[in-house]
Amino acid sequence: MTDAATPHVLRGKRILIAKPGLDGHDVGAKVIALALRDAGAEVIYTGLRKSPGEIARVAVEEGVDAVGLSVLSGSHRELAADTIERLRAAGAAGVQVFVGGTIPVEDFENLRRLGVRGIYTSAMPLDEVVASVAQALAKQSA
Amino acid sequence: MTIQPARLAPAAGAEGHREPQLTPESSAGIPIPVVAGADPAGGAQLEAPGSYPFTRGIFPDGYRGRLWTFRQYSGFGTAEESNQRYRFLLEQGQTGLSVALDLPTQCGYDPVDPMAKSEVGKVGVSLSTLADAEVLFDGIDLAGISTSFTINGTAAIIYAMYLAVADKHGVPREKLTGTIQNDILKEYVARGTWIFPVRPSMRLIADSILYANETTPRFNPISIAGAHVRDAGATAVEEMGYTLANGLAYVDELRRRGGDLERFGRRLSFFFYVHMDFFDEICKFRAARRIWARLMRERYGVRDARAQHFRFGVVCGGSSLVSSQPYNNAIRVTVETMAAVLGGAQSIFTCAYDEPFQIPTEFSAELALRTQQIIAYESGIAKSVDALGGSYFVEQHTDRMEQAILEVLGEIDAYGGVVKAIEDGWLQMKIAERARERKVRVDRGETTVVGLNAFRRAEQSEGFGEVFRLDPQAAQRVIERYEAVKARRDNRAVETVLARLEQAAAKDDENLMPYLVDCCHAYATVGEMVSRLKTQWGVFQEPVRL
Numbered sequence: 001m002t003d004a005a006t007p008h009v010l011r012g013k014r015i016l017i018a019k020p021g022l023d024g025h026d027v028g029a030k031v032i033a034l035a036l037r038d039a040g041a042e043v044i045y046t047g048l049r050k051s052p053g054e055i056a057r058v059a060v061e062e063g064v065d066a067v068g069l070s071v072l073s074g075s076h077r078e079l080a081a082d083t084i085e086r087l088r089a090a091g092a093a094g095v096q097v098f099v100g101g102t103i104p105v106e107d108f109e110n111l112r113r114l115g116v117r118g119i120y121t122s123a124m125p126l127d128e129v130v131a132s133v134a135q136a137l138a139k140q141s142a
Numbered sequence: 143m144t145i146q147p148a149r150l151a152p153a154a155g156a157e158g159h160r161e162p163q164l165t166p167e168s169s170a171g172i173p174i175p176v177v178a179g180a181d182p183a184g185g186a187q188l189e190a191p192g193s194y195p196f197t198r199g200i201f202p203d204g205y206r207g208r209l210w211t212f213r214q215y216s217g218f219g220t221a222e223e224s225n226q227r228y229r230f231l232l233e234q235g236q237t238g239l240s241v242a243l244d245l246p247t248q249c250g251y252d253p254v255d256p257m258a259k260s261e262v263g264k265v266g267v268s269l270s271t272l273a274d275a276e277v278l279f280d281g282i283d284l285a286g287i288s289t290s291f292t293i294n295g296t297a298a299i300i301y302a303m304y305l306a307v308a309d310k311h312g313v314p315r316e317k318l319t320g321t322i323q324n325d326i327l328k329e330y331v332a333r334g335t336w337i338f339p340v341r342p343s344m345r346l347i348a349d350s351i352l353y354a355n356e357t358t359p360r361f362n363p364i365s366i367a368g369a370h371v372r373d374a375g376a377t378a379v380e381e382m383g384y385t386l387a388n389g390l391a392y393v394d395e396l397r398r399r400g401g402d403l404e405r406f407g408r409r410l411s412f413f414f415y416v417h418m419d420f421f422d423e424i425c426k427f428r429a430a431r432r433i434w435a436r437l438m439r440e441r442y443g444v445r446d447a448r449a450q451h452f453r454f455g456v457v458c459g460g461s462s463l464v465s466s467q468p469y470n471n472a473i474r475v476t477v478e479t480m481a482a483v484l485g486g487a488q489s490i491f492t493c494a495y496d497e498p499f500q501i502p503t504e505f506s507a508e509l510a511l512r513t514q515q516i517i518a519y520e521s522g523i524a525k526s527v528d529a530l531g532g533s534y535f536v537e538q539h540t541d542r543m544e545q546a547i548l549e550v551l552g553e554i555d556a557y558g559g560v561v562k563a564i565e566d567g568w569l570q571m572k573i574a575e576r577a578r579e580r581k582v583r584v585d586r587g588e589t590t591v592v593g594l595n596a597f598r599r600a601e602q603s604e605g606f607g608e609v610f611r612l613d614p615q616a617a618q619r620v621i622e623r624y625e626a627v628k629a630r631r632d633n634r635a636v637e638t639v640l641a642r643l644e645q646a647a648a649k650d651d652e653n654l655m656p657y658l659v660d661c662c663h664a665y666a667t668v669g670e671m672v673s674r675l676k677t678q679w680g681v682f683q684e685p686v687r688l
Binding site: 021022023024025026027030031033034035037043045046047048049051073074075078079082102104121122123125126127 | 245246248249251256257258259260261264265329332333334335374375461464465466498499500501573574575577578581582585594612684686688
């Protein structure tokens with residue numbers, strides 16, 4: 001149900017949607033996964049309770065273009081930092097990392113400095129989230 | 143190169159902005175008449191409150207006999223900090239405690255476990271051994287208050303820990319009142335703190351309920367919860383349908399274990415969300431009360447009215463609250479609390495306005511509690527039981543909700559039962575799809591959320607006011623106490639009780655509760671107990687479907 005004008009902006013992209021840590025609130029992750037899939041991306045969802053190490057390993061094995069971390073427990077800084085570090089260590093620094101969930105605005109800048117490319121909260125329309133991810137991935141491949 | 147963050151919905155007057163409208167359906171999608179007349183089919187048989195099937199309430203005198211319990215969910219950081227917040231809330235007139243536990247405790251990991259890293263004390267208090275519980279309840283009279291624990295995967299263990307701390311306080315167990323949520327089925331569907339596979343989890347729940355019926359007869363050993371399914375995206379109708387289906391699954395399990403429904407049925411309780419559609423919310427409770435009573439009497443032949451009663455607590459707020467113009471949330475919670483009262487809730491938790499994005503501050507937590515107190519003591523709506531009973535619209539809407547809830551129950555039966563629906567991931571997928579529909583409707587402005595997709599100010603700030611900051615040293619102090627307990631306890635005694643627990647877990651007909659209480663008294667850790675049970679039972683394999 002994305003914007004009719006940009007039906008398949010993510011065609012050819014592989015995206016891993018992941019739930020790091022112990023937080024069990026996965027509806028946001030699934031809703032985003034469905035929206036990205038409808039925009040043409042091939043989406044893999046990890047399921048709950050994955051460590052940053054496991055997420056990085058799956059990202060490398062699956063050769064994804066991007067990882068979307070869903071965190072509603074308040075642990076987004078630690079988990080995003082850890083995931084980015086492990087992706088770099090695995091030689092996959094080119095994999096773009098996005099974060100969604102309960103993220104206070106004050107933490108946005110901090111996350112960006114860690115290397116997070118996009119931050120999304122439940123207030124943002126799905127079409128906008130999809131467009132923002134597409135923009136980031138298009139610039140990467142250009 | 144900076145990537146622009148996604149834009150928020152257009153402000154009022156800006157391009158793409160839609161004027162909000164009154165929709166012809168309720169939030170659950172039920173058509174709403176412009177005017178409700180005297181329909182002879184609606185509310186034809188209006189019984190008195192306190193009479194079967196209890197549409198108008200389970201007590202003849204409603205809140206005049208006993209007001210609902212004011213129960214604010216709270217807990218964070220160390221046991222000391224949470225103990226201080228509890229004492230504050232009790233001093234302010236709160237009448238029951240509701241303990242929020244951190245995720246490692248909920249998922250069965252000790253605070254030093256690599257999986258617990260960065261989550262210790264974050265969304266609730268850490269309870270890893272009896273020593274934490276001793277601090278948490280220090281100076282609180284356990285015989286005088288009721289304590290509710292939002293705990294599921296490790297519910298039997300935390301219940302055992304509460305019994306152990308009551309033993310230490312010298313409080314007789316039969317005096318204890320409170321609730322453990324102990325509803326694993328909805329964890330597989332929506333909340334995610336499962337540990338073991340479905341079968342042994344159901345056994346552990348039956349163990350704790352049967353044990354509680356004997357040991358703590360005034361304690362609710364389960365609170366069958368629709369709240370999380372609702373907050374995850376289900377409609378009010380689905381919330382009721384799925385939860386009643388889960389309730390029936392527990393009833394069947396307990397009867398299979400030899401439990402007497404006339405007895406354990408009296409201690410089953412439920413827990414729901416109240417969101418913003420006022421009459422959907424009121425009428426879903428009126429409808430569910432009579433559906434449950436009829437199921438108990440007609441399907442199972444239950445004779446004791448108390449075992450037919452549909453008793454429930456509620457939480458007002460959740461995903462109906464948004465971070466845009468956050469002070470509006472206090473008004474939302476007010477409306478929702480009125481619906482809860484008019485629907486006949488036994489206990490109410492009012493979310494604080496800042497809960498969409500942080501642990502409430504002392505200020506916002508107090509305002510949330512005051513909301514209930516104003517409705518209880520100033521508004522007058524609690525004085526006459528089921529004050530809306532007999533309204534053409536309310537009776538007819540109750541009938542419509544009842545019909546729709548029964549359809550959901552029928553759909554689950556047709557699929558092959560709720561346990562199969564969960565193990566296959568079918569229910570999880572349905573809820574995700576529903577959540578997406580709701581999100582798209584809000585994005586398009588079809589569902590109005592004031593301040594978010596309607597009546598936005600152009601330069602609206604999303605940040606505001608007082609911010610709650612967790613003490614960054616809290617996790618370290620949790621770990622220090624954990625290490626100290628492990629260093630001073632009698633490790634041989636711990637090994638003995640853990641070995642007994644594991645042996646008992648291997649046998650299907652043994653009740654594990656006495657073993658868990660022994661483990662708690664010996665200062666075994668939550669992680670140690672869980673790992674012994676995992677050895678016997680394995681872990682749940684999550685069906686990942688998209």
